[in-house]
Amino acid sequence: xxxxxxxxxxxxxxxxxxxxxxxxxxxxxPSYGLFWYKQPSSGEMIFLIYQGxxxxxxxxxxxxxxxxxxxxxxxxxxxxxxxxxxxxxYFCAMSLYNNNDMRFGAGTRLTVKP
Amino acid sequence: SQTIHQWPxxxxxxxxxxxxxxxxxxxxxxxxxxxxxxxxxxxxxxLFYSVGIGQISSEVPQNLSASRPQDRQFILSSxxxxxSDSGFYLCAWRTSGGYNEQFFGPGTRLTVL
Numbered sequence: 751x752x753x754x755x756x757x758x759x760x761x762x763x764x765x766x767x768x769x770x771x772x773x774x775x776x777x778x779x780p781s782y783g784l785f786w787y788k789q790p791s792s793g794e795m796i797f798l799i800y801q802g803x804x805x806x807x808x809x810x811x812x813x814x815x816x817x818x819x820x821x822x823x824x825x826x827x828x829x830x831x832x833x834x835x836x837x838x839x840y841f842c843a844m845s846l847y848n849n850n851d852m853r854f855g856a857g858t859r860l861t862v863k864p
Numbered sequence: 865s866q867t868i869h870q871w872p873x874x875x876x877x878x879x880x881x882x883x884x885x886x887x888x889x890x891x892x893x894x895x896x897x898x899x900x901x902x903x904x905x906x907x908x909x910x911l912f913y914s915v916g917i918g919q920i921s922s923e924v925p926q927n928l929s930a931s932r933p934q935d936r937q938f939i940l941s942s943x944x945x946x947x948s949d950s951g952f953y954l955c956a957w958r959t960s961g962g963y964n965e966q967f968f969g970p971g972t973r974l975t976v977l
Binding site (some may be wrong): 782783785793794795800802841845850851852853854856857 | 896900906907908915921922952954955964965967
């Protein structure tokens with residue numbers, strides 16, 4: 751079964767600086783997708799970015815980019831030019847192509863300081 | 865466009881009482897549907913998922929059950945709630961197959977007293 755690990759319970763970043771949130775995964779299946787979600791204090795889960803295991807380039811979505819290192823089985827989220835509204839919980843998730851479920855990491859709480 | 869609804873938004877129930885949480889999806893057909901539970905300050909625990917009407921996969925043995933009576937309706941139930949059932953329950957959908965992201969409902973905050 752696949753496993754997702756987020757080793758940073760909490761992170762702090764100064765407004766306008768970049769921050770990297772770590773995510774490692776474990777699977778023997780070659781076909782999978784990696785996802786990042788943001789959960790503000792309201793509780794809603796907001797999809798941020800996706801990376802497929804066969805994608806040659808790192809995914810980017812606005813200020814979000816995914817640093818995908820397949821050999822190291824890591825999929826770190828990079829947020830550039832942090833804003834106060836980026837303060838939230840961030841979850842990394844993985845889904846196998848031939849499976850229907852999605853597994854989530856424990857999450858990282860990001861706090862952006864003014 | 866697709867939307868996902870959950871109700872109620874909040875619920876306070878006594879131990880031993882029954883539970884019924886409902887989730888419906890609009891704007892798509894034959895979605896995969898999911899129930900997650902999130903304890904305070906923790907990650908998401910997958911409880912059940914369904915790939916079609918009447919098809920339920922259970923991930924964690926517990927006193928909860930799920931049903932999918934219609935294509936876009938997913939219900940989470942319990943006959944007798946435990947204190948440990950307290951948490952934030954999230955319903956989600958995704959299109960079947962491939963590398964698709966999940967879309968989440970607004971959640972139900974359940975407190976069992």
